[in-house]
Amino acid sequence: MSQYLYIILMLVGIYGLLSQKNIIKMIISLNILELGLNLFIISTGYISGSNAPIIIFENDTNFVDPLPQAIVLTAIVIGFGVTAVALMLARNIYKKNGTLEIDEIRGEDND
Amino acid sequence: MKRIIAILLTVAVGIFIFTGLYGEDSDFKAFGEKNISDTVANSYVDKNVDADRESPESGSANVVTSIVVNYRSLDTLGEVTVLFVSALGVALLGGFLKEKVTFSVKPGFILKNGMKIISGIILITGIYIFIHGHLSPGGGFPGGAMIGSSFLLMYLSDEEFKTKITAFKIMEGTAGSLILIIGLAGLSIGGYFLYNFLPNGNVGDLISAGIVPILYVLVGLKVGSEISNLLGNFLNGEVE
Amino acid sequence: MINPILLVAIPLLAAFLSIMVKKLSGVFLFGVSLFTAIGSFFIENGSYVIGGWKPPFGINLVVDDYSFLILIIVNILFFLTLLNGMWDLKKNETVLLVTLAGVNGIVMTGDFFNLFVFMEIIAISAYILASSTEKYYSVFKYLILGTVGSSLYLFGIIILYGTAGTLNMADLASKLPEISNSVKVLAFTFIFSGLAVEAKILPFNSWVRGIFGNSNTLTGPMFSTVYATVSAAVVGRVFGQILTIDTNLIYAFITLTLMTFIFAESAAMASKNLRSILTFSSIGQAGLIITMFLLGGFYAALIQLVNNAFAKMVMFSIATKTYSSNEDDDIDNLAGIFRKHYMMGLGFTISALSLIGLPLFFGFYGKINILQTAFATNMWIPAFILIGSIIEGIYYIRLLVKLWNPGKEGDESSEEAGTSYTILNGFTVSIIALVVGAVFVVAGITPEFLVENIEKAANSLGDINTYLSSVMGGI
Numbered sequence: 072m073s074q075y076l077y078i079i080l081m082l083v084g085i086y087g088l089l090s091q092k093n094i095i096k097m098i099i100s101l102n103i104l105e106l107g108l109n110l111f112i113i114s115t116g117y118i119s120g121s122n123a124p125i126i127i128f129e130n131d132t133n134f135v136d137p138l139p140q141a142i143v144l145t146a147i148v149i150g151f152g153v154t155a156v157a158l159m160l161a162r163n164i165y166k167k168n169g170t171l172e173i174d175e176i177r178g179e180d181n182d
Numbered sequence: 183m184k185r186i187i188a189i190l191l192t193v194a195v196g197i198f199i200f201t202g203l204y205g206e207d208s209d210f211k212a213f214g215e216k217n218i219s220d221t222v223a224n225s226y227v228d229k230n231v232d233a234d235r236e237s238p239e240s241g242s243a244n245v246v247t248s249i250v251v252n253y254r255s256l257d258t259l260g261e262v263t264v265l266f267v268s269a270l271g272v273a274l275l276g277g278f279l280k281e282k283v284t285f286s287v288k289p290g291f292i293l294k295n296g297m298k299i300i301s302g303i304i305l306i307t308g309i310y311i312f313i314h315g316h317l318s319p320g321g322g323f324p325g326g327a328m329i330g331s332s333f334l335l336m337y338l339s340d341e342e343f344k345t346k347i348t349a350f351k352i353m354e355g356t357a358g359s360l361i362l363i364i365g366l367a368g369l370s371i372g373g374y375f376l377y378n379f380l381p382n383g384n385v386g387d388l389i390s391a392g393i394v395p396i397l398y399v400l401v402g403l404k405v406g407s408e409i410s411n412l413l414g415n416f417l418n419g420e421v422e
Numbered sequence: 423m424i425n426p427i428l429l430v431a432i433p434l435l436a437a438f439l440s441i442m443v444k445k446l447s448g449v450f451l452f453g454v455s456l457f458t459a460i461g462s463f464f465i466e467n468g469s470y471v472i473g474g475w476k477p478p479f480g481i482n483l484v485v486d487d488y489s490f491l492i493l494i495i496v497n498i499l500f501f502l503t504l505l506n507g508m509w510d511l512k513k514n515e516t517v518l519l520v521t522l523a524g525v526n527g528i529v530m531t532g533d534f535f536n537l538f539v540f541m542e543i544i545a546i547s548a549y550i551l552a553s554s555t556e557k558y559y560s561v562f563k564y565l566i567l568g569t570v571g572s573s574l575y576l577f578g579i580i581i582l583y584g585t586a587g588t589l590n591m592a593d594l595a596s597k598l599p600e601i602s603n604s605v606k607v608l609a610f611t612f613i614f615s616g617l618a619v620e621a622k623i624l625p626f627n628s629w630v631r632g633i634f635g636n637s638n639t640l641t642g643p644m645f646s647t648v649y650a651t652v653s654a655a656v657v658g659r660v661f662g663q664i665l666t667i668d669t670n671l672i673y674a675f676i677t678l679t680l681m682t683f684i685f686a687e688s689a690a691m692a693s694k695n696l697r698s699i700l701t702f703s704s705i706g707q708a709g710l711i712i713t714m715f716l717l718g719g720f721y722a723a724l725i726q727l728v729n730n731a732f733a734k735m736v737m738f739s740i741a742t743k744t745y746s747s748n749e750d751d752d753i754d755n756l757a758g759i760f761r762k763h764y765m766m767g768l769g770f771t772i773s774a775l776s777l778i779g780l781p782l783f784f785g786f787y788g789k790i791n792i793l794q795t796a797f798a799t800n801m802w803i804p805a806f807i808l809i810g811s812i813i814e815g816i817y818y819i820r821l822l823v824k825l826w827n828p829g830k831e832g833d834e835s836s837e838e839a840g841t842s843y844t845i846l847n848g849f850t851v852s853i854i855a856l857v858v859g860a861v862f863v864v865a866g867i868t869p870e871f872l873v874e875n876i877e878k879a880a881n882s883l884g885d886i887n888t889y890l891s892s893v894m895g896g897i
Contacts, residue, residue, distance in 0.1 A: 074213045075200075081577075082196045088570065089188035094562065101569055108573050115584040119214035124227065124245035125319065134245065136216065138223040138589075139580070141249040142535060144323055145261045146576065148405075149542045152268030153569050155412055156549055159275040160565065163558045166279055176559050202608030203581065209602045210585050221587030222478050256472045256481045260527070260539035263434060264546060267520050270441070271550035274513055278556070351441055358438035362431055374474040375427045 080107030312402030326405025560632025575616025719795030758828025769855020
């Protein structure tokens with residue numbers, strides 16, 4: 072059931088990107104999309120009745136799948152990097168145009 | 183009108199995903215019912231990927247760390263590069279805004295004095311986490327993020343806080359180059375890039391698992407200095 | 423023989439060192455680029471394992487005839503782009519080194535998640551390079567579309583991992599027949615959408631107009647040659663060799679790529695701005711090349727890929743140099759400009775004619791093979807390709823006529839009615855234009871040397887068994 076929730080989060084992010092007109096809201100929708108995706112990836116690794124993948128006792132290897140966790144580590148950091156660049160772009164757009172609404176920003180296609 | 187199209191499109195994509203994953207025809211493993219022996223991760227968990235080597239072939243107790251730094255180390259190198267390029271990009275873009283950012287609400291008494299106590303604790307916790315990345319949950323990336331957050335606290339509590347930005351850049355560059363030099367040393371010693379050429383030791387000791395703790399410490403330092411550099415460029419708005 | 427991991431590790435090492443010694447970063451950049459351009463000739467075929475863990479447990483880099491060809495082309499193009507854009511480098515040297523590492527890695531990789539990581543490396547470097555033109559809103563649109571695309575790609579490969587249990591390309595290719603059809607359709611659609619953003623396919627290519635149309639002498643050639651080649655090559659590898667799709671889905675994808683081709687060529691016909699015409703031509707060529715990869719016509723696709731990359735290098739470098747000298751590139755104002763710069767005009771003309779596919783130039787073989795492959799499938803596809811090619815021919819010839827003849831259309835051409843614009847600092851651009859033009863003409867007459875290697879590459883792409891045995895059976 073929680074997997075349904077994560078996919079719905081991704082869809083909320085996509086809807087936000089399609090319908091919002093403010094640059095900061097678009098960046099937030101992008102973050103929601105990435106959040107839903109990362110949660111979905113972790114959830115594909117769950118095996119009921121298993122423990123976290125840290126070896127405490129030598130012979131007890133009843134672990135959940137560790138590979139999606141490694142993937143999500145990388146994906147979170149990449150999402151952070153992209154968000155940082157997007158926020159700097161938003162700041163420069165504001166300085167150049169005085170507004171953050173995409174309806175009011177014009178005149179950039181082919182000078 | 184645009185909203186209706188957006189809703190329709192989202193619902194269509196949602197129906198596509200749900201019927202694809204959870205319909206009768208699909209063999210996508212349902213939540214919680216996966217069998218780990220079907221996947222590649224079975225060998226990671228049992229630590230017997232390469233039958234020629236003596237077990238344990240990767241001495242770290244944290245299986246996720248052994249995947250991130252040992253089995254799939256090229257992904258980690260790529261991720262560190264992504265963070266590096268983002269920090270560089272923020273610095274380059276920051277040159278467009280020439281004046282320094284000032285706060286409209288000046289930091290108060292609690293923030294200024296609490297900072298002196300707390301930021302040291304956060305810094306030490308971050309360093310602890312990435313040193314013990316192969317023994318307990320965590321590792322280079324969460325540890326580096328904690329270091330970055332302690333520097334953020336220092337930036338927010340004191341407007342005149344100007345660390346030497348060059349110190350971050352030197353640490354970033356050195357840590358990154360050392361990671362690559364260890365990889366190239368593995369290439370010349372063992373024949374493979376990023377080969378684990380130090381002895382493995384016992385699972386659970388601090389000095390164990392070959393190059394894994396060394397790489398993770400370097401990654402943690404690099405991530406910490408990059409995040410601090412990035413936040414500093416946001417607040418100061420100048421490029422060096 | 424050098425280990426191909428050095429093509430990724432040396433540029434990264436130079437990038438990390440160059441931020442500490444700012445003054446030498448230009449030296450690092452040119453030195454490393456020369457190293458990879460020459461060194462890419464000296465790698466041997468095979469599957470190179472990283473860290474000593476065999477695939478599918480570890481990551482591997484695969485060098486076969488296909489990736490060998492693409493590596494050589496991309497590294498040479500990168501070096502030529504640096505020569506063209508020398509004056510516009512500003513502070514981008516470190517970002518360019520990271521781009522070089524990422525481009526080399528993404529062509530060679532044999533693992534889907536590794537492809538995602540390298541895709542993000544080259545995407546973020548592209549955002550930063552593009553922002554050197556100071557058109558921040560266009561870069562923002564590119565960022566949003568690029569990140570959505572890569573998230574969809576990641577979703578696709580995780581669905582495949584949840585079903586098949588592996589992320590390695592060769593392993594997944596061998597497990598593909600056991601996966602149920604609905605999961606395959608879902609996963610392939612998302613993976614294609616993710617790769618289509620960078621490859622400029624409708625409906626994901628709204629970012630191209632803003633980025634290419636506003637390029638300067640560094641970003642114009644870089645995006646239209648290096649990035650375009652790499653994105654098409656990745657689609658060719660993933661969808662041509664590894665993931666075999668059933669026919670209905672292929673026709674759905676081909677509809678998109680053919681529509682991209684037709685719409686782009688029509689938009690180019692309606693454009694009056696030199697960089698816009700070249701932009702829409704790039705989009706159209708990307709659609710055409712990917713159609714060929716999906717149909718299985720690897721030989722035709724690779725010839726057109728090489729043709730497009732070198733032709734666009736010449737044309738974009740001349741166009742952006744014109745813009746940077748005159749702050750304007752409306753073609754009505756540029757009438758007759760080639761009469762003042764014969765060498766550039768000659769190079770531009772040969773590249774344009776080769777791109778259209780006239781006989782006597784190298785592009786002719788591309789067009790012939792494209793039409794041969796298309797006629798072998800059904801009647802509709804070659805019809806669309808012919809319509810698009812005719813439109814392309816019309817607007818290129820019209821452009822060339824206008825740029826060579828001063829004066830308005832229909833009047834007597836005279837020297838006084840010519841443009842007052844000139845192109846400054848054009849020496850490097852002229853030399854490169856002439857050399858590439860000469861290669862196109864020579865290869866058009868005696869194509870054996872080039873087509874032999876391209877044919878080897880195309881055959882290796884069509885042969886999944888050799889790929890599997892070299893990865894799984896090897897070290």
